[in-house]
Amino acid sequence: MAVSPYATTNRNTAEQIRQVDTLLELMSPTEVPLLKLFGIKGEEGTNRKFEWEEGTLLAESDTLAAGGALLNSSTGTTFAPTTSGNGINYQPDMVLRITDVSLGTFEHVYVTNVTSDTITVVRAVAGTTAIATFASTDTINIIGLANLENDDAPVKATTELSPQYNYFQAFDTSYQMSYMQQVTPMYGIEDDDAKQLADAFTEIAIKLENAVIYGMRRVNETVGSTSIPHFMGGLWFFFSSDYGTNHYDVSLSDASVTEKDLNDMFQDRYYAVGQAKMGRTLLVGVWNKRKIGDMYAPSHRSERAERTGGVVVDELDTVVGPVDVVLSFRIPKSRIYLVNTEWLSVHPYKGLAFFD
Numbered sequence: 001m002a003v004s005p006y007a008t009t010n011r012n013t014a015e016q017i018r019q020v021d022t023l024l025e026l027m028s029p030t031e032v033p034l035l036k037l038f039g040i041k042g043e044e045g046t047n048r049k050f051e052w053e054e055g056t057l058l059a060e061s062d063t064l065a066a067g068g069a070l071l072n073s074s075t076g077t078t079f080a081p082t083t084s085g086n087g088i089n090y091q092p093d094m095v096l097r098i099t100d101v102s103l104g105t106f107e108h109v110y111v112t113n114v115t116s117d118t119i120t121v122v123r124a125v126a127g128t129t130a131i132a133t134f135a136s137t138d139t140i141n142i143i144g145l146a147n148l149e150n151d152d153a154p155v156k157a158t159t160e161l162s163p164q165y166n167y168f169q170a171f172d173t174s175y176q177m178s179y180m181q182q183v184t185p186m187y188g189i190e191d192d193d194a195k196q197l198a199d200a201f202t203e204i205a206i207k208l209e210n211a212v213i214y215g216m217r218r219v220n221e222t223v224g225s226t227s228i229p230h231f232m233g234g235l236w237f238f239f240s241s242d243y244g245t246n247h248y249d250v251s252l253s254d255a256s257v258t259e260k261d262l263n264d265m266f267q268d269r270y271y272a273v274g275q276a277k278m279g280r281t282l283l284v285g286v287w288n289k290r291k292i293g294d295m296y297a298p299s300h301r302s303e304r305a306e307r308t309g310g311v312v313v314d315e316l317d318t319v320v321g322p323v324d325v326v327l328s329f330r331i332p333k334s335r336i337y338l339v340n341t342e343w344l345s346v347h348p349y350k351g352l353a354f355f356d
Helices: 033-038 179-183 192-214 259-273 286-299
Strands: 006-011 014-019 049-054 061-063 094-100 105-115 118-122 139-145 162-167 221-223 226-228 281-284 315-318 321-327 337-339
Touching (some): 033 192, 033 321, 179 192, 259 315, 286 321
Parallel strands (some): 281 321
Antiparallel strands (some): 006 014, 061 139, 094 105, 094 139, 281 337, 315 321
């Protein structure tokens, strides 16, 4: 994406055009917005596979699985959570509020034992009434602990760490200059070697930013007789089913994004991870940046300016707090990413970092 500026000059009294130099319009580092936003930082890699662990706090809510005794009568004392393996989120001495979603009624129960996914409880505590039948998917809310004085501490509820990883991807480039090019002065270029280096750096930074967006994680492999190196995963990979289901993914079926779509996403992430950990930055392309501006244009009021118009939104004031709107023309029209930039970075390999 290069441009070739020209300058006018006068020679033989006629105005003529002569080429000055070739400049890359994209560089300054601020024009690689995601690299500047995420930062090239963090610990250096010493292995082609970069690993970390993701953990979560204990869930505050759950749903009932079908088949538990508690669902069938007001005297049943066991139940299982809907998701297999979620029994580790429970422990003796927990107080639970189970709500009959269809009726809006609830009952408090007290956990006495946890064996795998089988949770044993005392029914109708704290003055509540045992509900005759619950339905699968009725909600469970963990509302606290009630430990008896001088009792042994129960086995604590736990969550499992999830090991995650990405691969380092090598970005290598070069430039070549003849001896004559090095020593021949060029109009408008003070140091051609420095210019060639800056252009090469710009091109490699752009490729790196594209990989940050579109990269699909892949271990090295051989296809036919061709050896394929490691590929790093980017946003496209980590927000896809190839990575997992721990993200919010909604198709708008080619419809324009609306304020409701954004608020639904903020609400979903608020319930999933809480206000402190949810994403605070929307990464959008030009089309969706325009659509977000259009959402608020009808209600926008500003001081009168005869020759200025338009609404540009760089921050949304939402019910879950402020959310920045960051424009990158490389983000595709079909995607809007909500991210927490504190947990995103581009890591250099040992001894191969570059700095701006």
